[in-house]
Amino acid sequence: MGLRRALQAMLLAGLAGFGLPAAAATIPIANFSFETGPNGNQPGRTNGIRFNNLGSTAPGWDTYSSLSGWTMGGGGGRVEIQNNLSTTLDARDGSNFISLDGGPGRNSSISQSLTLGVGTYALSFWYSPENWNAATNTISYNLGNVVNGRVTVGTNGAAVGVWTQVYTRFSILTPGSYTLSFAALGAADGVGGFIDDVSLITTVPAPAAGFAALTGLAALWGVKRRKRRAA
Template sequence: MQKFIKSMALAAGLLSVSTLSNASLIINGSFEQLTFGDQSSSIGAVHNTELQSFNSKKRGWDVFSSLPGWTTISGSGIELQKNVVTKSQQGTNHVELDSHRRGTSNSVMTQTVNSLTIGHDYLLEFYYKPRTNALNDNGINVYWYNSSLDFDLKMNAMFIADSTRSVTPNWQKQSVHFTATASSMDLSFGSFGRQNTLGGLIDNVSLVDTTVVSEPSMLAILFAPLSFLFFRRRKQQQK
């Protein structure tokens, strides 16, 4: 009986921990991962930098059509930076989406998030830092939409980060709640404002399920057998 009680207590403890340890659903949210799962390579469009070589660089930048987890769906590409402009919020890499080259520098990157629970709420957090002190120059739009839809720049942004260097001199956490309307949703970040290759910076992106599973009902199911055994043993002792 005591062994059974200990097992049930351990199960309850694991259940409690599991509700508190939601891992981020974002792949490569801090842009430190430089190797694709299929071992393919990506070459920068400006300096012809091989993506993996960023690991050995002390500083540098280049514009890539894709990074592990992220793909360009509009504009010049994803500008990966390391120890240029500023230190990263997490690790050594961050991205800018008002990317070289001029003219079509405002870019959009996206990641498809799979295995979502329809109706659940999800918390997106990322760090934002404006690069310049000019108005209409550092904007970042955030889009959240069913992955079966094609991206359109006319879509309404679900969240906007926009500031200037004097107002926001340091990395600042941005938080927004989304609801999953499909099991696969696309999360996109897009630069807006002046297309001058100087824009808002992004780092440390995370997305977690914040919908609370009803623990009382789960614990009731878990402890029902224990209650039955307890009362049966008590009756036997009374005899």
């Protein structure tokens, strides 16, 4: 085929390779669905159930003072891990989910540091209120100083017994370490909000070199057409 068609084929092939919507890359979050318990599989603080036995020992939940991949904070000192064996609801991902209200007087927080580059990101997690009282089931979520939010019963239609996705888009302008954290708010009465399946993705732009190459092809095609018209 002639030069025009050859250049056209190359241009279209290049656009197919570089012009598609940007791909999503997952940022690793340790223990994102709370399937890994404390180091040493220690027994729980309330029911004495070892973490690895939550799925086989009633009532299917317990409280723990540490959690793999996360740093514990707040004044509570423990979190509650629920398993599918519990009658509350099934996990959104895997078999476990978490409440940051570890019992009377024990509102807690969890956090971990993530290394992020410049780009556009989306933070997602799933939430379910344990009761209908917004004064006790509210959870805050933060990522450094770029994401700050709260979720409670009614947020995005959140209701007892079902999972509701909380989704936030944001941009990082300065690369570095950012702390992702969740915290229980309101009454510390052992009844709070559940979270599960935490994820973070980033939009990956198409390579600039690829677009430069396509621009060159397009320009060459235009030059060839102008020469043919002049002739």
